[in-house]
Amino acid sequence: MSAAQPPVAAAQVQALRGFNRFYTRRIGVLDPYLGGELSLTEVRVLYELAHNDQPTASELGRGLTLDAGYLSRILRRFEQRGWLERAPSPADARQSLLRLTRAGRDAFAPLQQRSHDEAEAMLAPLPHAQRDRVVAAMQTLQRALGDLEPPAARTVLLRDPRPGDLGWVVQQHGEVYAREYGYTTEFEALVAEVAASYLRTFDPDWEKGWIAELDGERVGSVFVVRKSATVAQLRLLILSAHARGLGLGGRLVDECIAFARGKGYRKMVLWTNGQLAAARAIYASRGFQLVSSEPLHAYGQKLVGETWELRLR
Numbered sequence: 001m002s003a004a005q006p007p008v009a010a011a012q013v014q015a016l017r018g019f020n021r022f023y024t025r026r027i028g029v030l031d032p033y034l035g036g037e038l039s040l041t042e043v044r045v046l047y048e049l050a051h052n053d054q055p056t057a058s059e060l061g062r063g064l065t066l067d068a069g070y071l072s073r074i075l076r077r078f079e080q081r082g083w084l085e086r087a088p089s090p091a092d093a094r095q096s097l098l099r100l101t102r103a104g105r106d107a108f109a110p111l112q113q114r115s116h117d118e119a120e121a122m123l124a125p126l127p128h129a130q131r132d133r134v135v136a137a138m139q140t141l142q143r144a145l146g147d148l149e150p151p152a153a154r155t156v157l158l159r160d161p162r163p164g165d166l167g168w169v170v171q172q173h174g175e176v177y178a179r180e181y182g183y184t185t186e187f188e189a190l191v192a193e194v195a196a197s198y199l200r201t202f203d204p205d206w207e208k209g210w211i212a213e214l215d216g217e218r219v220g221s222v223f224v225v226r227k228s229a230t231v232a233q234l235r236l237l238i239l240s241a242h243a244r245g246l247g248l249g250g251r252l253v254d255e256c257i258a259f260a261r262g263k264g265y266r267k268m269v270l271w272t273n274g275q276l277a278a279a280r281a282i283y284a285s286r287g288f289q290l291v292s293s294e295p296l297h298a299y300g301q302k303l304v305g306e307t308w309e310l311r312l313r
Contacts, residue, residue, distance in 0.1 A: 026122070038111070041066070045074050046100075046108045049084070050254065051247040054097035056089060083107055102287065109257070116258050135159075156248065157213040158255060161221075165211050166195040169221045172238050177299070180241075181275060184300040194235060198223060206232075208259050212239070212248050219243035222252040224259055227269065232260040232312075234270040237279060249282050257286060257310065266313050274304035283308050 038046070041064075048060055055063075061071050075098070078084040083104030086096035100108065123131050143155065174188030198209070203226060212220035220239040227233040234256050239249050260268050270288070272279055288308040296305050 041070075042074055042077075043111055045071070045078075046083075046104070046111065049078075049098060049100045050105065050108050050112070051251050053245065053247055053250070054087070054099050056095040056097060058095065060098070078104065081107075105286065109261075112254060113258050113261055116255075117262065154246070155213075155215050156246070156251075158210045158251065159213065161209045161211050165209075165218070165221070166199055168218055169211075169236055169238065170195050172221070172240065173236070176238060176240070182301060187299040190299075191236065198225060198235075206263060208256075209236075210252055210255055212243070212252060214243050214246070214248070220248055220252060222256055224256045224268075230266040232256075232263070232265040232268045234268055237270075244278070249278065250285070253282050253286055257312070261312050264313075266311070268310045268312060270308050272306050272308065274306060275301075280306075283310075286310065 044064055045060065045066075048055065048063060052059075057068070057071060057075060060066070061068055064071070075084060079086075081103070083101055085099055085101050087099065089095040089097050123134070126134065139155075139157070170188060170192045173191040174185065177183040177187050178185075198207070206226040207224055209223040210221065211218055218240075220237075220243060222237040223235045225233050225235055234253070237249065237252060239252075257268065268288075270283065272283070274280075274293070288310045291307050291309050293304050293306045296303050298305075
């Protein structure tokens with residue numbers, strides 16, 4: 001303990017312990033986790049595998065602060081169930097890259113949905129302003145205790161859009177696609193029209209958007225819109241360059257899928273183009289299927305437009 005810091009008062013210690021007891025009861029950690037057969041630790045490992053791009057076992061262990069032997073046994077059980085596959089790491093022959101199989105993602109999907117539903121149910125009875133205060137308090141606690149973690153720790157938040165966010169989404173699309181793909185302002189105009197339509201006709205019962213923040217800075221977005229009574233459409237997925245490689249794109253898409261399933265949609269569709277290799281890889285890994293493609297000339301480029309679909313039920 002630093003000499004500049006006063007000793008921790010006994011009442012403060014008791015308050016923290018009391019909060020821990022309350023919160024573990026409230027979120028059901030002491031019960032079978034999310035009503036399934038897996039332990040909390042096993043679900044945490046599944047979560048990291050689903051939201052990180054082919055991590056190694058060493059990276060998983062560091063991120064979750066798990067004993068290497070314990071983690072190895074969990075991974076071996078996942079392999080035996082057909083949930084996990086390994087590939088040699090091109091950077092280090094002693095390491096393997098880990099990736100969930102389709103069966104692994106199918107096993108994880110209902111757990112993610114239940115976790116989402118339980119968190120939503122906890123916040124739903126609170127008035128809107130009180131929800132904001134609760135979330136802000138949690139973020140304050142996370143930031144304060146996060147100062148004790150290694151500097152490499154990053155704070156990631158997926159939140160609802162606020163006034164001004166859609167303007168940022170349009171700006172990001174215009175800047176990123178012009179810089180990385182040479183698109184003209186015709187594309188920015190299209191995104192502006194999509195954003196304006198979302199704001200004008202937004203139906204909170206059937207539609208939702210997410211803004212991704214990294215260390216308090218906006219870095220990404222995605223939206224679900226109602227295409228028909230049974231079909232949801234994924235739109236405006238984007239990540240700033242410095243936020244890539246952290247699994248955020250996959251997390252945003254997973255939130256869309258969980259929301260659409262929770263609302264009872266039967267299918268999710270999206271439109272993209274053949275240039276967007278990273279986005280296409282995310283869609284394919286979540287079970288989306290390419291159903292049609294056609295060449296087109298747009299935004300100053302020769303493109304191949306693609307329609308992808310995911311059956312939700």
